[in-house]
Amino acid sequence: MTPPGPGRNSNFDWNEFNPESYLEHNYAEARKDDIRFVSTIGDFFLGRLGGSDALRGVDVGTGTNLYPALAMLPFCRDITLIERSEANLKWLEREVLDYSRVWDPFWRELAAKERYPEVADPAGALRTKAVVESGSIFTLPRNKWEIGTMFFVAESISADVEEFREGLRCFIGSLVPGAPFAAGFMEQSQGYKVDGRLFPAVSITDEDIRKCLKGLVEDDLQFTFESVGDHPLRHGYTGMILACGRKRRAETGTGV
Template sequence: MSAEGSSTGKPERAASRNADDRWAEFDSEAYFQHYYGEPHPDDDCVIRLAVAAMKSALPLGTELDMVDVGTGPNLISLFCALPRAHRLTVWEYAESNITWLEAELARDVMRPQWSHFWNVVREAYLPEFDLPEDPIPILRERCHLRRGSIFDLPTRRWQAATMFYCAESITDRQDEFEAACAAFARCVRRGGTLAAAFLARSTGYAVNESCYPALSLSVESAVDAFAPYADGLRAEAVAREHQVRSGYSGFIFLTGTAR
């Protein structure tokens, strides 16, 4: 999730513009500990779906110029994209998240959580890719951190794009969600791969008592937001009867190609 994007608790709040929220106060480490301190099977499922999308991204057999939008304090989306990327732009809004990502990529030893998730990525890329045990040195080389809003993405810039838990976690307004999805879809060249994960039925969250917005989504509303901008849309919902972690009860994974 991005911090134009997200983390812990379930606040009550009125609808507001994305710009009204206190992204400068976003506590990146608290978010990481809440969402990824203990790996969950849902995370592994998202990884497998994302890797499948990346493995089939065109043109096959080549490394791509890629972007991950709204990365937040999370390396999972970068792990999923890395084997197909010769360059991976990390497009993130919150300064605290940029600082956190820089520190995380500078570590000599991966946290145990990242080791777990990277192993899931490695298994999902088999047999086509034989990946190293430690991806961090390659991430340092290929990742380029860029501070920017999803609403300010350039158009037709990249060959493929990923977005995990951003557009629905930066606002509780439908119009802003649709504008964010449009900006994401348009940042990829025509025919390029789009892969996005969304929280299902999210009602908002808090990080260290700071409240942040979220828009409750269905498969239909996610697909409808991308329909004007992408072809071959496929969406899969993994729903839970109870909350997985505070603020959501499952996820939606969507893929398509930019129109």
């Protein structure tokens, strides 16, 4: 893993993050790895939640990625989208009012499953349920939300190992005991550029995630991997990791 250094979260101007550029590069064309991830998330939530339809949901560090929120739609009465960057917040406030067609392939994947067709108008449902909120992963309230997602955040907001660990623990801590969650990570990321501006990352593997979550989640934690394949999203990473699990009903550790 990347050693602690000057690349801490507070050393970067996240208000300079360009959401339009990030969206165009990452989601303008639905990638197979993202589609497989959203499908796995949908199956996991269906398996854990059944007929639940009034949960309090959260997506931490939403940025310009709405597919985690879409995966929670049938199960939630409200979904809080937490974001720090002012530019991303403005983008989200516009996007949840009437989201763009780039999210249609993700919804089609989900709509092929049970429960999701109950949401006849996903754009309208998101508009009604989504609450865009300014906030930091490091200051999340504890034991508040009953279902949660966090995609490409904890490892992609700092080059400091301890901040990665703290961010991941804060995400789990914000959920009520027993709450299901899905979290995505870039594997062994060396950092990334958005509109020519460099942003930090911590190089992690699934083992780093397991160690951090030890004692904080139930034993049914499961991982899905997507290698970079022939069409990598960018240079400087080896794949994508999806972790799905449930917060431990009685916390017995704080990770390592």
